Amino acid sequence: MKIQTKITATYVVFELLIVASLGTFTSMRMESYFKERLLDELSRQADLVYYILEKDTTNSFPQIDQQVKLIGGLEHLRITLIRGDGNVLADSDIPLPELTGVKNHLDRPEIQGALQHEVGYDIRRSATVDHDYLYMAKRIRPLTNRTGFASLQFIRLSVPLEDVQNQINRIRSMVIVVGLGVLLVIVAVSVIISRRITKSMVQIARGVEQIRSGDLDVPLVISSNDEIGLVAKAVNELVQKLKSDIVQLKKLEQVRSQFLGNVSHELRTPIFAVQGYLETLLGGAVDDPSVNRSFLEKAQSNLGRLNxxxxxxxxxxxxxxxxxxxxxxxxxxxxxxxSVTKDHEPLAAARGVTLTLALQTSNEDEAFGDKDRLRQVFNNLISNALNYNTPGGSVNVVSQKTDRGVHVRIQDTGVGIPAEHISRIFERFYRVDNNRSRSLGGTGLGLAIVKHIVEAHGSRIQVESKTGEGSTFYFDLKSS
Structure with missing residues (x-):
């Protein structure tokens, strides 16, 4: 079942219960209201009958009976005068000669109620006239001044409920009609509201289906600021993140492919060189003293490079x-x-480069880090500064105390790095001069290793360089 149908059905059932409850309650209240008003009116009319009987000076019983019938006709009431023993003295709806056949009324509910509470009432079908009546009996003071009426104790008034019931039924019909009209309006409003609510949800469902099928370029356009709008916003953010992740994965795949290609190339070069020298030696050059030692040394050099x-x-x-x-x-x-500088003095002498150490820190100053990993960093930076220098040039290793720790830098007067290459020199296998780098035994990974080790110490390696003037690599370390 669709959500729209569920929402509409929920609204309709809920409002149907409300309308039915209100209709039932209204009907019951109206019926109770009419009965209370009718009983009040009957009580007043009973008092009026009593007043007329008390003030009337007529002593003829037939005349009194005729007077009761006249009042009942005028007021559209059935008036019954009942003695204390329950026998009927007069009845506006029964001829006087027939009163002797009327049953005793002492056990009637309204008479019993009047005996106990002065006023009693009951609703039932009259066996005498065969109609539904509301009976109201009122206990009175005996009329001692009237001949034949000294035993009169109850005035009972009754009205047919047909008119009252018809009026109540008309009100019920009106309530039902109004309720049905309200229900139709509610159904229409519920359909409109459910469509507005589910419209956004349907759009989200279609959008998610497109995303599931691989289409990530169609955003969910939901302008509401409610929970549905938040869901749409979350889905759009999720899609953007997914697209970003896909782009990143593609970049990683490209980097991986480039890395594998670079590794294969870097491994292939020394392996092929060693293979060529060995094949030449096995082909007979091993017995030629003019080349055999040279080939073995070159093979050993390539194996060192491979290592x-x-x-x-x-x-x-x-x-x-x-x-x-x-x-x-x-x-x-x-x-x-x-110690690190001393290790590179032989290479500096071989290159004809002056290697100096400018310590602006004291012998008691301590740095915080991994000595072995930092030795790799300085080995790479100093050997690069020496290898990419010119005869007569210089390399200066400098240390300084700072507010944040210690600052170290390696300055050289070498060939320098062109500006367009500086942003990429820390990438794996990236070389500014491929031929010179390989001839110097470089692997293309040194500066990438330097970058990662320095960052692992919570710092960042930086470089300044000018072509033909030299380069400066520097970073900071924490200190005690």
Whole structure:
């Protein structure tokens, strides 16, 4: 069943119950109201009859009976005069000669009620005249001044309920007609409201179906600010996030493909070189003393390069997967930098580059970090500064104390980095000069490893460079 049908049916059933309840309540109240008014009117008329009988000086019983009939006809009432023993003295609807055949009325409910409470009433079908009547009996003071009426104790008035019931039925009919009209209006309003409510829900359902089928370019346009609008907004945000995730996955897939291609290429180069040298040696060059040693040395060099590449691949894999273990602790910065710089003095001498250490921190200053991982960082940065330098150039390792910790930088007077390459030099396998990088034994992963290690220390590696003037790499470390 559709939601619109459910909402409409709920409204209709609910309002039908309300209309039926109100109709029943109104009918019962109207019936009670008419009966109360009728009883009040009958009580006043009983008092009037009593007053007339008390003031009338006529002593003829037939004349009194005729007077009772006259009053009943004028007031459209049935008047019955009843003695204390329950026998009827006079009745406006029964001829005087026939009164002897009328049953005793002492056991009638209205008479019993009058005996107990002065006024009693009852509704029943009259066996005498065969009509439904409302009977009201009132106990009176005896008329001691009237001959033959000293035993009179009850004046009973009765009216046929046909007119009253007809009026009540007309009111009930009006209530039913009005109720049906209200119900029709409610049904129409319920249909309109349910359509307005479900219209947005239908749009959401269709939109979700389009999303499920793969169409993510059609947003849900719901202008309401209610819960349905919030659902539509949430679905649109979910779709946008899904589209973003898809774009990111595609980028990751592209990066993965590029990475695999780069790895394959980087591995293939030294492997093919070693394979070529070995095949040449096995082909007879092993017995040629002019080339055999040279080929073996070149094969060994390529195997060393392959080993470095594999180590860098393992490092970058551990870093990016979060498996890299960091052993963070405080250490003497000056002592550490002196050791790292000393390790690179042979390479600096081989390149004809001056390597200096400018320590503006004290021997007691400590930095917070993983010494082994930071050694990888400085090894990469210093070796790059030496390898991409010019004979007679210089590399300066500087440390400074700052408010936030310690600042370190590696400055060189090398070839520099063109501005268009600076934003990408920390990408994996990215090289500014492919030929020179490979000839120097670079794997293309060094600066990517540097970037990840420095970021793992809560810092950020930055670079400033000008072509032909040199480069400066710098970052900060926490200190004690």
């Amino acid at each position: 470095v590449l594999l180590e860098d691949l393992i490092n970058i894999s551990q870093i990016e997967s979060g498996e890299m273990k960091m052993s963070l602790r405080y250490f003497r910065l000056n002592e550490f930098l002196e």
